[in-house]
Amino acid sequence: MGVNMKITELDRYLFGEGTHYEIYKLLGAHVGVNRKKEGVFFAVWAPHAKSVSVVGNFNNWDEKADIMKCDNNMGLYQLFIPKVREGDLYKFCITAQSGELLYKADPYANYSELRPGNASRVVDLTGYKWSDSVWMKKRQEFDVDKDAMSVYEVHPGSWKKHPSQGEDDPGFYNYRELAHELAKYVKEMGYTHVELMGIAEHPFDGSWGYQVTGYYAPTSRYGTPEDFRYFVNYLHKNKIGVILDWVPAHFPKDAHGLADFDGAPTYEYADPRKGEHPDWGTKVFDYGKNEVKNFLIANALFWIEEFHIDGLRVDAVASMLYLDYGRRDGEWVPNQYGENKNLEAIEFFRHLNSVVLGKHKGVVMIAEESTAWPMVTGKPEDGGLGFSLKWNMGWMHDFLEYMKLDPYFRKYNHHKMTFSTSYAYSERYVLVLSHDEVVHLKCSMINKMPGLGQDKFENLKAGYSYMIGHPGKKLLFMGQDFGQYQEWSEERELDWYLLGEQNHQQLQNYVKELLKMYKKYPALYANDSNYQGLEWINADDASRSIYSFVRWSPTGRNNLLFVINYTPVARDDYRVGVPKRKQYKLILNSKEPEFGGDVHKEVVDYKAVKKECDGRPFSFAYPLPAYGVAVFRF
Incomplete structure (x- = not known):
């Protein structure tokens, strides 16, 4: 008041x-x-x-x-x-x-x-009693370079649904119901954060929230602003961070929205060659106009300050940076130097990230940027854009191309899995398998895998293991941790009934084990920004499609050795070179019964001997199963 x-x-x-x-x-x-x-x-x-x-x-x-x-x-x-x-x-x-x-x-x-x-x-936002002070205080210590971050990407309207009572009742969960159900699942699985799609108000369900008309309003589909505050507060009390998708790139042309707001271009560029996205049929914000920049920067701060949001994942950053994005010759206007860079958008990002991260220690700003734009996570004073993290779309593309292949052809594409480690430290990255990869006839994650039946599950377990072992934060879209068969649709809930089937339950058990291991061992996250954090043992075993590498802990204790086999051929006496003559303790074996295999951990300790392998003086032998994953601690 x-x-x-x-x-x-x-x-x-x-x-x-x-x-x-x-x-x-x-x-x-x-x-x-x-x-x-x-x-x-x-x-x-x-x-x-x-x-x-x-x-x-x-x-x-x-x-x-x-x-x-x-x-x-x-x-x-x-x-x-x-x-x-x-x-x-x-x-x-x-x-x-x-x-x-x-x-x-x-x-x-x-x-x-x-x-x-x-x-x-009309709503009064004053007066909500927060009770997440323990989380908010601890958040200030979060270090994006050194702390674990595994994100569960969620579309609230289709994660779970009540039975529909007709066209006027789509069966949405209220924010409060969702808080309890989602927190329970996320804690059980071992994710550290949720990333929510479509929270800002939007007119059309099928846009998934990426065409916003109410930037300052949590969508009323799932309740009131106070209900949404309850959701964030409850997740914080359960030690779960909340990230929102945020869309400063464009907005729709709906008559009640921002387009031609006062009868003329107000929020958008006046020149349609800058102010319209031909691909999306939307308007582009005018980043040269102070009042528009103020609208957006204050909006980012609004979610963080009024709703205690822990980070924003900024959508479609590339479309803002390039004046010719999605446009043919003659459809765009070069900048003052005759280039295709949007200088106003660059300045906007530097201003935005400086203010948000300067005011709120421990909050993260994440760029969904799909090109090789330099220094997205570099400091503004050094010529960077100032983001905390960047989605690694290059890794995602190469990883999925490799995983889709019949195992016979993987030996010819071996570099697809190793190439990303050559640039893993050029930015601070998030490895993503997002909603965009499981829609529009791209297949669900399980159905991208080659083979039939159980082979698909074994491939996916091997794939997820590499994702956890590779430098970078992690993001997985809902449904992919238990092998949802159908492509995602915003119109129906996930196929939770699949968890009644053994192979889906075993995949979920395995992902849970991976996430538990990720949080437990600093080797998997504390050296993500340091090229000394990863060392290949054998990056060139193309003929057998086997990858072996070490993730080094900053303290030198509890280092992890990964061995992953991407073919259905077992190697009963697989010998791996190792950096030290030590005991190697098997801490993860993808072929244990709880994960769908038939191998019990009879031997867990392997002693390295003086025998040359992989160009190293020490090695040990291990029975590596078909599609087998083994992680050793030393």
Whole structure:
């Protein structure tokens, strides 16, 4: 209730400079008291408007009833309306210069009507009692270079669903129900974070939340803003971090949204060669306009400060960096140097990441950037973009191309698995097997694997083992940890019934064991940014499609040796060269009965002997099964 009931000169100045980082506390709709009357203070930025009024259920949507005041040339309109209460629906009725009336949802609204309705709803965000102080304090110590991070990517509307009660009830879980179910699953599996798709308000379920109309509103599909706060609070109390997908690259053309907001391009570039994405049919934010940059940077801070979010995964970064992204010759405008780099977007990222990471120690900013743009995770002062982490799309592409191959042909593509280690330290990476890889006829992860029946499961276990052993944080999309057969669809829940079948349960057991091992051994994460963290034992055993490597711990204790066989041929006396004449303790064997194999851990300790192998003076022999994975500690 302590909101400013007036836009001041300082507010105007900071907003005009693009540095009003709490602008969301001013613009939008805020419950408060003015001259001893309770009501709601409305404010909106509409620089090209002829006039603006507030319409809602409180004034019968009459555009003449509550006309806003604009007392300067910036286009900031404001009005206090005493009769409005929390829960009321409203829009801004904007009279364009042409005289056309535009009924727009509030860009800064904190809550919206449930789709297909698209009005904004008054809500008071003050007064929630957080109880996650232990997590928030510990978060400040999180070191992206040295700490473990395994992410479970989730689409809340289709993770689990209640039976539908007809078209008007899609069976969504409420944020509170979801908090309990999801926290239980994530803890049991051993992930450290969840990454949520589609939380900001969006009109169309099929966009998965990547075409946003309400940047400041958690979607009403799953409940109220307070329900969403409960969700984050509950996951934090269960020691689980929450990352949101965030979409500053583009927005849809829906009539109630940001497109041509006041009858002219306001949030988007005016030139359609810069302001439209031909591939997606969407508008591109104008990163050269201070008020637009302010809208986005304050939005990132809003989720972190008002909802205690632990990080943002920034979608479609490449589409922002390149002026010719998805455009043919003649469809784009070069920058002042005749190049295809969007200099304004580059400056925006540096500003964004400097402010967010500077203000919030332990928060992460993650770039989904699909090209070889240099220094995405480099410091802005050194010419970098300033992100904490970058999705490793190159690794993902090569990994999936290799894993899809019939094992006979893998020997001709051996380098596909080793190439990523040559650039693993050029950025701080997240290895991702995301939702994008299991839709649009790309097959589910299990169905990408060659062979029939159990062979598919053995291949996938070998694949996931390499992912855990390879430098970089980890991300796996929901359903892939138990071998979902169907491609993902936002319209139905995951095929949880598959866990009643033995091979799916065994795959899930194996992924759980991998995640447990990942968190337990610093060798698998504490040296991710140090090229000394990985050493190949044999990167060139192409004829047998076997890979062996060491992950070194920073302390030199509990180092791990990985041996992975990508063919259905068993090597009963496989000899591996080792760096030291030590005892090697078998800590993970993919062929144990709980994972679907028939090999019991009879021998767990293997002593290296003085016998040359893999160019090393010491080695030991181990019976390596078909598609076998063995991890040894030394």
